[in-house]
Amino acid sequence: MLELDFHPTGHHFLQIPGPSPVPDRILRAMSMPTIDHRGPEFGALGLRVLKGVAEVFQTKHPVVIYPASGTGAWEAALANTMSAGDDVLMYETGHFAALWHRMATRLGLRAERIGLPGVEGWRRGVQAHLIEERLAADREHAIKAVCVVHNETSTGATSDILAVRRAIDAAKHPALLMVDSISGLASAEYRHDEWGADVTIAGSQKGLMLPPGISFNALSPRAIEASRFAKLPKSFWAWDEMMEANRTGYFPYTPATNLLYGLAESCDMLLDDTHGGLAGAFARHRRWGEAVRAAVAAWGLETQCVEPQSHSPVLTGVVMPPGVDADRVRKLIHERFDLSLGTGLGKVKGRMFRIGHLGNCNDLTLVAALGGCEMGLKLAGVKLAASGVQAAMAHFAEHPLPLHAGAAPRRAASE
Amino acid sequence: MLELDFHPTGHHFLQIPGPSPVPDRILRAMSMPTIDHRGPEFGALGLRVLKGVAEVFQTKHPVVIYPASGTGAWEAALANTMSAGDDVLMYETGHFAALWHRMATRLGLRAERIGLPGVEGWRRGVQAHLIEERLAADREHAIKAVCVVHNETSTGATSDILAVRRAIDAAKHPALLMVDSISGLASAEYRHDEWGADVTIAGSQKGLMLPPGISFNALSPRAIEASRFAKLPKSFWAWDEMMEANRTGYFPYTPATNLLYGLAESCDMLLDDTHGGLAGAFARHRRWGEAVRAAVAAWGLETQCVEPQSHSPVLTGVVMPPGVDADRVRKLIHERFDLSLGTGLGKVKGRMFRIGHLGNCNDLTLVAALGGCEMGLKLAGVKLAASGVQAAMAHFAEHPLPLHAGAAPRRAASE
Amino acid sequence: MLELDFHPTGHHFLQIPGPSPVPDRILRAMSMPTIDHRGPEFGALGLRVLKGVAEVFQTKHPVVIYPASGTGAWEAALANTMSAGDDVLMYETGHFAALWHRMATRLGLRAERIGLPGVEGWRRGVQAHLIEERLAADREHAIKAVCVVHNETSTGATSDILAVRRAIDAAKHPALLMVDSISGLASAEYRHDEWGADVTIAGSQKGLMLPPGISFNALSPRAIEASRFAKLPKSFWAWDEMMEANRTGYFPYTPATNLLYGLAESCDMLLDDTHGGLAGAFARHRRWGEAVRAAVAAWGLETQCVEPQSHSPVLTGVVMPPGVDADRVRKLIHERFDLSLGTGLGKVKGRMFRIGHLGNCNDLTLVAALGGCEMGLKLAGVKLAASGVQAAMAHFAEHPLPLHAGAAPRRAASE
């Protein structure tokens, strides 16, 4: 068997903003034997996960589950709704927004970038008024879709999706609203129906706490209507056959059965009232983000995101002082302390690293992760103003988790 | 946790032609913690599985691994090599060949079906001379690709791929040869390079003994060259970025890490000399197929495949006598004996069922499966000429597994 | 990691009368992280398994769980109730009864063997009248305990425990009734309270479907009373501290926590009404035993047990014709067909082999096991009168599992 024992003993701290650590409960669920995906047991499984994941998206409309990773779900959103040469407006908040823009171009769309210039745009959420202005100028309604990233994984900035919807509406523009919430779903509050998203894209390996391998498109009736006329070639990604087969809990082609076992478990965990349900999950992530930012502030370092209202509850980008190579710091931390941190991507490569605080996480795990960062930064010669670990511990101690978010440990194993 | 205990106790016999039963060794490997797919451990994993799977395809050229199920790999083969409106010649050997044709049409290709008429074509392998004749008639070389299915999962007929290559060459035609070996790879002999395939498509959930969720395109230099000029939009499926990233063992977007753990284990198992390596695996499957066909013959029933040289080593289609609903028989067997058999698909729905004999299988498992069929057929009122179980046991007893195929049990646990 | 791949592929058929195959559900449960056995979660676990296992013993009185294998529970039963030099009457039904006798002697007791002479006693259950006669002769009540084996694992004979209780009562004798139901519990009907057992000994690796490692003493008020005066030295095995700590679900020393996780799952499975609860389990085992005996009869071979009312539902001993070495047959079957059968023990070594049909078993698994035996016997040159596999299949087909024993497959995964 493969050996993954790079370090001698103990728990590896995987604090990247996804893939996030998979709970043992989910790994166990995924180890159940693969069943016949056309047999009688499968339909029950399919209906269960389709219902569960719709609750997580907070939607009453169909959610399509692909046996493919998140990048595929980006392609699916475009392939089902667009035709060759269509205009799409893509707001650049960071590296993943830029990659999505690149994909749209490769697929033959006229993808227009919008956003603040240079690195500045990578330190903030979407500025909805820019979208409103651009759409208002598009008198002929050539723009078919507005694409935004809910939680920009490369920077740690979360955007106000409801504000984007209002901007589109204020411009009285019919463009579809497509949202990448790959790293936001199930960690940062998200309301597909209420916020008026037409397609929301998500993946398994972030807030859902699964290994990578399945991904999602949550749909709106307008998106479904648009898919009837869109002309980009599509077959594997086609919504129509998926929605048809899903009615009875089945899929038009072989699904990723074992990941669906994991998804059933993940939904059970996220929707479990004992720990506050979805609201509890959101509260936990907010609090983790606050503590990590308290640490960064204590160190005297900057966070990549500079807009107070846009700080991500999922990850925090930590900017290095001039002259410090962030990747050298990360490498030192990985080798000395068995802690994986996220690298800086694209425009900010080498200038920052990212601390993931999502999914199957808790206070002490973050104390450990911040401890690893603090020791590593010092060993790398970075001058720190004060102890970030102390600041985070003070935050945790002074801000107990609200009751509804799982503060009251349940009597486990007792029923 | 999800409960999969449809039946009270014991091992469920999953004898469909895929997904095939996943060995515990692979389930355990897949339960290792997901790692950072941009970290130092991952590159070593990536190089290892890319090398291993190329050995299984018997190719020296690149193999692309998608974090998507097999249907996606069909789409990838076409999207990377074709342009809108291109002609492709698709030989129909059964339901999956027909589905691939349907996909090609949805993707905007001019997909021409070829093959024997009616159900007759579904009882044989590819008739290579028909391809040669058709290509010879295509003077302008409008046809860009010939698409065939190596092992037709819906019928149990295996085609002679080398004969198809020779037919194309005999016609002096430049069309690419695309082969679906989704249910053939690692069970039925297959030589990507030697047989001159340009793209071979495969999936994880058959002979590789993994859960569904990853799939493959094995390439030829000509296919790679064609991909530089093909114009179908492609991004997720694009070979170029994959091949580039794969050089160091990484992937351009998030891979299905835990399935790659399983793939490393699967390659170790298949290539293990102690059990005869790939040749051993092929010999085991051939022998299982012979025993199952001996059983069907003893029952006095017909196999779906009627060409002696085309009988599949992977699965056997069993044709019901007139008036017997194959799906009613399957349902009775599932409920009474905890045995899953494959349903008849498309043109032969209700007329036949399929027994899978692939992957993590052995003699006694097939004795059990044939026992379940025999009891179920009798309970369903089907008159049987003799005992198929006896015939299969006679075959197994009289034909010990050749030494190179794993006949000599190794001293396990001893080193 | 250790490799257990003696054979190239497929499921190993472990058809020995214990350890029995462990269901994946239980292996998964056992893979949960070990917890603090003095922490708040543990007490709930402890109470749950103590309650569950008492239901399986059908007792209202305490059951003691040892972190030790079954042989230890034999010692515990004696160490808690006896004093050096005490007389105990031990009925020899086979090898395990003989081993228990040997242990009693080693512990300093005057252990008297009783039973039919020679091998004859190893082909029947306990003859209760012999016990009655012996006790009646013991006017001074020197005999402190009568020890019998409920299901003799070495022969396949089950004894009538209620008859033994009645024999003791008929003799108006105060001896304790100690019963080894190591291989009987949860497979063969057993009623600790109703049948008047004073101590029942059991282990984890048979009908409870767990790996070996924990074992049990079910107690009666009289046994507890006796333990207050017994003088054999005891500490690890002492009931008093166990019963005291168990009141709150804890243990006086470190318990085998992960096996207790498995026990919780095992009790859930056995007591699950959907599959008929305990009565369902007993019915399944009876039916399996009938089918296996039908096979042995068809082969023209003898079963080791010759008393119709004593045939074990757990295992069947198959006697070889003169001149055939049973262990050579077993070895051939193991190497050729990946099937483990039980060896003949003690007086019958080499003369018989044992087929286990217990726990996590089902009809097709037994068809496979009988198929392996039939092929192996023929290859070993044993002349068989007819096909045992056919006979067993006829039995299974004609005798559907009663509804209450799990015949109606439940809609799994659906809630």
Place this chain on the structure above:
Amino acid sequence: MLELDFHPTGHHFLQIPGPSPVPDRILRAMSMPTIDHRGPEFGALGLRVLKGVAEVFQTKHPVVIYPASGTGAWEAALANTMSAGDDVLMYETGHFAALWHRMATRLGLRAERIGLPGVEGWRRGVQAHLIEERLAADREHAIKAVCVVHNETSTGATSDILAVRRAIDAAKHPALLMVDSISGLASAEYRHDEWGADVTIAGSQKGLMLPPGISFNALSPRAIEASRFAKLPKSFWAWDEMMEANRTGYFPYTPATNLLYGLAESCDMLLDDTHGGLAGAFARHRRWGEAVRAAVAAWGLETQCVEPQSHSPVLTGVVMPPGVDADRVRKLIHERFDLSLGTGLGKVKGRMFRIGHLGNCNDLTLVAALGGCEMGLKLAGVKLAASGVQAAMAHFAEHPLPLHAGAAPRRAASE
């Protein structure tokens, strides 16, 4: 399935001095199917684990493996070497030494306690000169054994076993030296042969990183010789049959097969040269202990052990200031921070808690554990002089793990 989700998400920090966290590698190994313990694969397994564990004990003599928890191995050591009424000298270093004394008394031995008076003796290792003096006074050599605890789990004091051996020799006394290294083995340096121990007792759930359920007696030729004349009744614990069966890798009664799978994996991990082998493991534990003691000193609190040379590398006892209930602090920490600490036992109940730092541990895990303690102590109103977390981090940063102890991460997954 049982639910162990007392807290909403994340990794539970089990920092008690055993059971210690079980590595996933070992849990996976333990999930392999139980095999026939009389079959050909088992002998190879048995020989492998018997060899491996002897290397861990650093002995050339037999090691007996019991399918029972550590308390049983205490009993085994006495039952095999002593006769009723024999004198044994038991040095009291803490609660576990006291429990062993209690067991000896229950087994009918004349167990004499020796040690410093009151709680003072619970803050130090064995004072070997006291043993020498006592033995010198025993002119008739009535004392048959000297019993000491190598690493006292209740206090965090490690004793100098070689000094005890020298004391016995200096007194020219023939008493056997029996050592409980249940919580020391594989974490604190231990040399069974070189230090002249006659019986060393150990368990699985500490440095060996297994769940509880198997335990050990390492023997010397003198102990084996003594067992031939010892008269305490013994059967389950008897060495003679064990040693006989072990010669071929088998056991006289059913072993705890799945824990033996785990033991094979554990020995592979501990003896792996890449991470420094046993010496590496000892160095890791020493360094962890130093860091934890640095934290306690920074807090301005006392450790329970007050002898510099006796500080345990396995656990640290932290003494509460007067008036603070240690168990209330532990409970608060468990509920708020998902961290399990060891309770004070016996004489020091409520006065101290214990931090385990053993087995599958690493630097960041201890930073987390110390962080949880620090937050919890403050929340409980304990005044701390300074940050213990900072002190521990300073220690870790300034004292990199020596190369031979696993400092150089290996290129995993690469071969």
